[in-house]
Amino acid sequence: MNLNELSLTEALEGVKQKKFTPKEVFTACEKRIKDIDDKIKAFVSVVPKTENAIPFAIKDNFCTTKVLTTASSNILRNYLPTYNATVYQKLIEANFGLLGKTNMDSFAHGSSTETSDFFVTHNPWNLNHLPGGSSGGSAAAVMADETIFAIGSETAGSIRQPSAWCGVVGLKPTYGRVSRYGVIAMGSSLDCPGPITKTVADAEIVYKIIAGKDPLDATTVDIPLTPAKNFNLKDVRIGVAQEYLAIAEKPVCKKILEAVEVFRKLGCKIIDISLFDPKYAISVYTILQRSEVSSNLARYDGIRYGSDRSNFNKENKRRIMLGTYTLSAGYYDAYYLKAQKIRTIICQDFDQAFEKVNVIIGPVSPSLAKKIGASSKDPMFGEKEDMLVEPSTIAGLPAISIPAGFVDGLPVGLQIIANKWQEDLILKLAKAFETETEYYKMKPEI
Amino acid sequence: MSNEYQPVIGLEIHIELATQSKMFCSCSAYHFEVEPNIHCCPVCLGLPGALPVPNKKAIDWTIMLGLALNCQIAKESKFDRKNYFYPDLPKGYQISQYDAPLCNNGHLEIKAFTEEQRASNDQFPTLKTIRIRRVHLEEDTGKLLHTEIDGKACTMIDFNRSGVPLLEVVTEPDFENSAQVDKFLKKLQLIVRYLGISSADMEKGSMRLEPNISVRKPNQKGLPEYKVEIKNINSFKFARKAIDYEILRHRELLEKSETPVQETRGWNEPKSKTFSQREKEEANDYRYFPEPDIPPMTFTKEEIREIQSWIPELPEAKAKRFVSDYQLSEYNTQQLIENKSLGQYFEKVVENTKKLSPTQIANWLINKKVNIDRVSPKDLIKIITESRQVFEINNEDLEKVIARVIKENPQAVNDYRAGKTQIISFFLGQVIRLTNPGIDKTKTTIAIIRYLTKK
Amino acid sequence: MTKQLKEEQVKHIAKLANLQLSKQETKEFQKQLTETLDFIAHLNQIDTEKVSPTSQVSGNKNVFRQDIIKPSQSQAETLANAKSYKGYFVIKAIF
Numbered sequence: 001m002n003l004n005e006l007s008l009t010e011a012l013e014g015v016k017q018k019k020f021t022p023k024e025v026f027t028a029c030e031k032r033i034k035d036i037d038d039k040i041k042a043f044v045s046v047v048p049k050t051e052n053a054i055p056f057a058i059k060d061n062f063c064t065t066k067v068l069t070t071a072s073s074n075i076l077r078n079y080l081p082t083y084n085a086t087v088y089q090k091l092i093e094a095n096f097g098l099l100g101k102t103n104m105d106s107f108a109h110g111s112s113t114e115t116s117d118f119f120v121t122h123n124p125w126n127l128n129h130l131p132g133g134s135s136g137g138s139a140a141a142v143m144a145d146e147t148i149f150a151i152g153s154e155t156a157g158s159i160r161q162p163s164a165w166c167g168v169v170g171l172k173p174t175y176g177r178v179s180r181y182g183v184i185a186m187g188s189s190l191d192c193p194g195p196i197t198k199t200v201a202d203a204e205i206v207y208k209i210i211a212g213k214d215p216l217d218a219t220t221v222d223i224p225l226t227p228a229k230n231f232n233l234k235d236v237r238i239g240v241a242q243e244y245l246a247i248a249e250k251p252v253c254k255k256i257l258e259a260v261e262v263f264r265k266l267g268c269k270i271i272d273i274s275l276f277d278p279k280y281a282i283s284v285y286t287i288l289q290r291s292e293v294s295s296n297l298a299r300y301d302g303i304r305y306g307s308d309r310s311n312f313n314k315e316n317k318r319r320i321m322l323g324t325y326t327l328s329a330g331y332y333d334a335y336y337l338k339a340q341k342i343r344t345i346i347c348q349d350f351d352q353a354f355e356k357v358n359v360i361i362g363p364v365s366p367s368l369a370k371k372i373g374a375s376s377k378d379p380m381f382g383e384k385e386d387m388l389v390e391p392s393t394i395a396g397l398p399a400i401s402i403p404a405g406f407v408d409g410l411p412v413g414l415q416i417i418a419n420k421w422q423e424d425l426i427l428k429l430a431k432a433f434e435t436e437t438e439y440y441k442m443k444p445e446i
Numbered sequence: 447m448s449n450e451y452q453p454v455i456g457l458e459i460h461i462e463l464a465t466q467s468k469m470f471c472s473c474s475a476y477h478f479e480v481e482p483n484i485h486c487c488p489v490c491l492g493l494p495g496a497l498p499v500p501n502k503k504a505i506d507w508t509i510m511l512g513l514a515l516n517c518q519i520a521k522e523s524k525f526d527r528k529n530y531f532y533p534d535l536p537k538g539y540q541i542s543q544y545d546a547p548l549c550n551n552g553h554l555e556i557k558a559f560t561e562e563q564r565a566s567n568d569q570f571p572t573l574k575t576i577r578i579r580r581v582h583l584e585e586d587t588g589k590l591l592h593t594e595i596d597g598k599a600c601t602m603i604d605f606n607r608s609g610v611p612l613l614e615v616v617t618e619p620d621f622e623n624s625a626q627v628d629k630f631l632k633k634l635q636l637i638v639r640y641l642g643i644s645s646a647d648m649e650k651g652s653m654r655l656e657p658n659i660s661v662r663k664p665n666q667k668g669l670p671e672y673k674v675e676i677k678n679i680n681s682f683k684f685a686r687k688a689i690d691y692e693i694l695r696h697r698e699l700l701e702k703s704e705t706p707v708q709e710t711r712g713w714n715e716p717k718s719k720t721f722s723q724r725e726k727e728e729a730n731d732y733r734y735f736p737e738p739d740i741p742p743m744t745f746t747k748e749e750i751r752e753i754q755s756w757i758p759e760l761p762e763a764k765a766k767r768f769v770s771d772y773q774l775s776e777y778n779t780q781q782l783i784e785n786k787s788l789g790q791y792f793e794k795v796v797e798n799t800k801k802l803s804p805t806q807i808a809n810w811l812i813n814k815k816v817n818i819d820r821v822s823p824k825d826l827i828k829i830i831t832e833s834r835q836v837f838e839i840n841n842e843d844l845e846k847v848i849a850r851v852i853k854e855n856p857q858a859v860n861d862y863r864a865g866k867t868q869i870i871s872f873f874l875g876q877v878i879r880l881t882n883p884g885i886d887k888t889k890t891t892i893a894i895i896r897y898l899t900k901k
Numbered sequence: 902m903t904k905q906l907k908e909e910q911v912k913h914i915a916k917l918a919n920l921q922l923s924k925q926e927t928k929e930f931q932k933q934l935t936e937t938l939d940f941i942a943h944l945n946q947i948d949t950e951k952v953s954p955t956s957q958v959s960g961n962k963n964v965f966r967q968d969i970i971k972p973s974q975s976q977a978e979t980l981a982n983a984k985s986y987k988g989y990f991v992i993k994a995i996f
């Protein structure tokens with residue numbers, strides 16, 4: 001096996017046992033990028049220097065002083081930050097090395113990576129298909145073994161959905177677990193940085209490094225990463241929401257139901273539950289996110305950095321416009337305030353559900369990875385795609401996407417959602433599923 | 447309701463807090479006469495990905511001022527984003543407070559003459575209560591400078607001031623004239639200085655004023671339907687001038703049955719006029735929403751009590767005490783109160799002596815411009831005591847000195863006899879020069895007059 | 902059905918958002934924004950009269966920092982990504 005094909009766990013073990021050096025792993029990834037990234041196009045920029053460190057890739061909305069940070073937007077195409085994002089800083093201090101910055105929907109405004117101002121990233125499983133978004137570059141790079149692991153960010157599905165479409169593991173931690181300092185803001189009350197990896201064990205390693213209270217981010221919490229007490233598969237009650245299954249297309253649904261059987265076989269209890277109709281979450285999310293976007297993107301005036309506002313693309317402008325409208329005088333109560341109230345209802349709905357079950361599972365995306373060019377003319381394309389992940393993101397809950405099989409050569413992702421601060425429960429359950437199904441062993445031929 | 451034109455004035459006062467660091471980041475808040483853009487960081491520059499974390503001291507000081515202004519302190523408060531675009535506002539929004547300010551519903555009493563009292567030359571001003579609507583906390587913007595570079599007009603921006611904590615005090619429109627405004631501003635300024643939270647200097651910009659002015663027509667009920675905001679006022683004196691000018695301007699328009707335009711106007715000091723700056727819409731659409739990057743704040747009764755205990759004796763209470771404890775005149779009290787350190791020094795001196803009266807000490811301090819940083823209270827006591835030592839001289843010797851002075855100043859004597867009786871003080875001065883400042887001046891003056899009358 | 906947004910409304914929003922839209926964009930957005938508003942109108946079906954809003958999900962309260970100075974960026978770093986003149990950021994005159 002080539003060193004770039006290793007998982008993080010394997011790479012760390014190999015280095016520890018002196019089978020190879022970190023530099024050799026780094027070099028292997030560099031070579032892989034040179035060999036295939038012209039087909040995948042996962043990277044916006046690659047670091048020129050070879051590091052003696054196990055490499056990682058990071059989404060291009062994380063500030064790095066080493067290399068340009070563009071958010072895949074023409075506004076920041078030449079922007080070099082003067083400071084590092086906390087997440088990036090933590091990884092460097094843990095002796096990992098930056099390989100490069102990955103492609104995304106510009107300013108994270110999308111679920112396909114098609115709205116990147118630079119180029120579209122291709123799905124390693126089928127180059128004619130999208131990788132998902134907005135962390136599409138990170139997910140594709142991991143699946144294509146161009147990197148050992150990657151970092152993405154999720155505002156509503158931007159870690160889970162590309163992970164599902166690319167067949168990798170994507171963990172969205174509880175809101176407040178991981179510092180947003182240095183992450184180019186999209187929806188301030190929603191954004192969560194998180195790991196995108198080849199296996200669940202890898203995700204756990206990275207998560208433990210990047211999580212923790214940051215004095216530079218007032219929304220991070222001081223809650224310790226407590227392990228799930230007395231974890232026993234037979235005691236786990238898994239909720240399956242009918243509303244979520246109903247939305248998924250048939251092939252996806254089939255795989256999810258198969259996954260349910262795997263959990264049943266493992267000894268878990270499967271309980272049918274009913275959740276607040278996710279179609280409302282689309283609207284709540286659209287309003288909250290676009291309102292916050294309209295404010296967060298106000299700083300891009302070209303005076304202190306970047307280029308002027310005419311360099312926003314259509315999707316950026318559309319979101320800013322809608323967000324400005326929903327906050328404006330006379331409309332604030334009807335839209336923004338209303339959305340915040342329904343947010344309360346969604347949180348309460350999950351609270352009630354978690355009295356009956358420990359976790360909720362379901363599909364991540366209604367469909368398989370769509371074809372390139374599919375980012376339809378629908379002005380709410382992104383938000384509609386993310387319907388199944390929006391409720392949990394609105395409530396700030398942790399969730400993971402793990403591979404759950406293939407249909408027509410394209411991966412299907414299963415999500416496991418838990419109550420706040422229960423990342424460990426999610427990881428343990430996900431690990432059990434992964435061990436049983438071994439989908440991570442499948443690699444595409446590029 | 448009155449059958450006169452009645453000015454209706456409310457104030458918006460910004461006070462720059464003298465914290466070490468800025469409101470939402472750890473940059474130095476010092477920005478007076480330093481190189482541009484040297485106290486900046488990702489947060490106060492509005493760089494992509496930066497996040498705000500509030501300065502606890504600024505919050506505590508805001509509450510402290512609120513308490514000193516008799517406000518209610520919010521049990522729960524938060525920051526909000528005020529969204530608008532301007533080159534000195536790096537994030538494209540200002541973090542401020544909208545509907546849950548830290549302090550509200552306060553009041554401050556001022557002694558001021560009403561219009562009727564002024565008209566009738568009344569001796570005693572009434573006590574007027576000015577209601578404080580709110581005191582809230584926000585961040586300052588950068589500074590703009592206008593210049594020409596290579597013949598092109600340009601605007602230069604310095605972000606050193608961006609993010610410095612700013613208190614905003616808003617009053618109800620309770621003022622009726624510029625004299626009341628002046629009294630209020632001076633009282634507020636002194637309280638702020640006593641609390642030690644700001645230099646509150648209008649010339650330096652650490653205290654800024656924006657009055658809102660309108661005028662009620664005779665027999666009009668309620669508030670007028672318009673108001674004009676005045677900016678660019680840099681001193682108390684200009685504030686009075688600007689307000690008086692505006693009141694007159696509004697009256698003239700109203701008398702012609704025109705309504706003054708609701709707008710923002712700037713005071714132009716060289717021309718002593720206000721000029722229209724921009725239309726002030728009924729409410730600028732700032733699209734306020736709760737700041738998602740900063741968690742809300744709650745305050746317990748204990749915390750508020752703790753902050754209350756930090757408040758030193760405030761000017762009004764001190765003044766009352768000076769009058770009752772030391773029997774000082776109002777004038778002397780005023781002088782000693784206006785300068786906090788002078789007042790403290792005064793009390794130290796009084797503490798340390800039984801021979802000198804507080805009034806004697808006060809008079810000395812006020813009239814003689816003592817350098818209180820160099821002269822210790824004990825030394826001052828010595829100086830005053832020595833000066834008060836009576837110089838004894840018997841009548842015979844005094845006569846001799848007077849005779850000498852008269853002899854040596856024949857022209858002065860002629861002037862005196864010609865009718866310039868004020869020459870006496872010259873003779874007195876001469877006698878003192880030859881004897882001692884401790885001489886009994888009254889006795890000596892009488893002796894000089896007697897001598898001159900005899901001859 | 903939401904009423905079609907008027908062109909003036911779209912122009913007003915663009916002004917508030919500091920965006921310059923072409924005539925074509927204005928027309929496009931007029932249609933698209935209306936579509937979006939139509940979609941999200943279904944939220945009116947949900948009764949929220951007795952519900953209080955949630956603006957933060959971290960559950961944090963009272964997060965502050967002490968009033969201590971830490972080193973700032975250098976002037977050079979601050980100006981590195983922009984047009985500057987004698988230590989100031991510079992733009993076309995705004996008056």
